[in-house]
Amino acid sequence: MTALGLLCPGHSAEDDYPRIEQLLGSDIRVDLARTDAGEETRRTDALGRMGAPERLAAGVQELRHTGAEAVVWACADGSFAYGWEGAHEQVRSLARTAGMPASSTSFAFVHAIRELGVGRVAVGATYPEEVTALFADFLRADGIEVVGVHSAGGVPAAGGGARGEAEVLSLARRADRPDAEAVLLPDTALSTAAHVTTLEEELGKPVLTASQVTVWEALRLADRRVNAPELGSLFNREPVVQV
Template sequence: MTSLGFLYPGHSAEDDYPRIEQLLGSDIRLDVVHTDIGEDAHRVDALLRMGAPERLTAGVEELRLTGAEAVVWACTSGSFVYGWQGAHDQVGGLARAAGMPASSTSFAFVHAAQELGLTRVAVGATYPEDVATLFANFLDEGGVTVTAVKNAGIITAAEVGTWGEGEVLALARAADTPDAEAVLLPDTALHTAAHIPLLEKELGKPVLTANQVTVWEALRLTSRRVNTPDLGHLFTRQPIIQA
């Protein structure tokens, strides 16, 4: 049994995790501990407070009791908002506090892009424009070129959590560009686990979503590889062949 730990801010789309656990198989357990979201706002100052060390470490002891072998801060905006080095410092502090390998959703996107050999991606972000731009800058620092950013301008995770398949697909389509090798949908407040096969079919290319890559990152930290096509191209272990 491989036990994976996730620190998830507040309550929005955490039900993606039991859905993903069911798809992965019986020997992998996903344990979610909720952190204090503070002010629910996709605003830089609020996001910096959301990802503060004291908020993350507050859930560490509960994760230890689950037997987790790795922990991922299941939040995109609450990590990339710190910048490349700041996000490294954030997960470094989390690893020390937890006594286990640690990462965040922001780094999960970069590592997943590297896994698939992606160099050019489009971003469909639920965030306001300034926050979406910070994510694009983070990807750029990770060696991933962003061809376009489509932002939905949503302020709260609570509103994002109400989106269904239609809204998610519309955002992905609006973000896509012909030269993008994949479409990225950040925000762990967005329900996507049930929609990935449809998204990839409709766009004709890989789609990376926040909760999907977060779980993949935890598996990577524990050196587990799982072939689960229902979770998209990322979980089939087939790199993109560059032209």
Template sequence: MTALGFLYPGHSGEDDYPRIEQLLGSDIRLPLVHTDIGEDAHREDALREMGSPRRLAAGVEELRLSGAEAVVWACTSGSFVYGWEGAHEQVRTLARTAGMPASSTSFGFVHAVRELGVHRVAIAATYPEDVAALFAAFLKAAGVEVVSVRSSGIVTAAEVGTWDADRVLALAREGDHPDAEAVLLPDTALHTVSHLQALESALSKPVLTANQVTVWEALRLADRRVNAPELGTLFTKEPIVQV
């Protein structure tokens, strides 16, 4: 049995995780601990506070007791808002505090893009324009070419968590770009797991979503690979061999 731990801010799209656990169909558990979200706002100062060391540390002991072998900070905006170097320091601090390998959703996107072997991506974000731009800058720092950024201007995770399948599909379509090899939807408050196959079918290209890549990143930390077509191309792709 492999247990992979997640620190998830507040309550919005966390029910994606039991869905993923069921779809993995193997000896993998995904214990999740909710962190204190503070102010629910996609605003730089609020996001930095949401991802502060003290807020993340508060949930670590519960994850240890769950038997987790690795931990992922299941928040994209609360990690990339620190910038490339700051996000690295965030997960290094989390790893030291937890005593286990650690990462975040933002790095999950970077590693997933590399896994797929794509170079040009489009961002379809629920965030306000300035926050979406910070995610684009984070990806560019990782060497990913961002060909377009679509911002929806939504301020709170609570509102994002109410979006249905039609609205998620509309966001992905609006955010797609002819030059993009993949489309990224970077908000863990957004319910996407039940829609991954429909999204990829509609866009005819890989779609990476926040909760999907968060779990994939935890599996990567634990050196586990699981084939699960319902979770999209990322969970069926043969690994890229680095030479």
């Protein structure tokens, strides 16, 4: 059994993770610990407070009790808002506190893009324009070419998960560009696990979503590779033989 630990701000899109766990198979468990999400706003100062070390540390003990082998801060804007270096320090601090490998959704996107071998991406987010721009800058800091950015406006995090398949597909279509090799939907408050394959079929290219890459990152930290085509191109890989 591989146990994965996720620190999640609030209760948005919480149905995504049980769905992903079910698709991964019976020997993987995804455990969630809720952190204080603070203000329901996408201002950068509030995002900084949401990802503060003391807030993340509050959920770590709960994950230790589950036997988690790795922990991921399941929040994109609460990590990339710190900038490239600040986000690195955030996960280093989390790893020290947790005593296990740690990462965040922001770095999950970076690592997933590398896994797919793509260099040009388009971004579709439910953030305000200035916050979406911070995510694009975060990707560029790793040498990733962002060929298009679409912001759907400042939807509060708690409301993001209410969007259905048609709205998620519309967001992805608006974000897509002909020269983009993949489309990224970075909001962890957006329920996407049930729609990844539909998104990829409609766009004809890989689609990376926040909950999908977050769980994939936890598996990567735990040295597990799982073939689960229902979760899109990122999971359509031959699994590593466990010895």
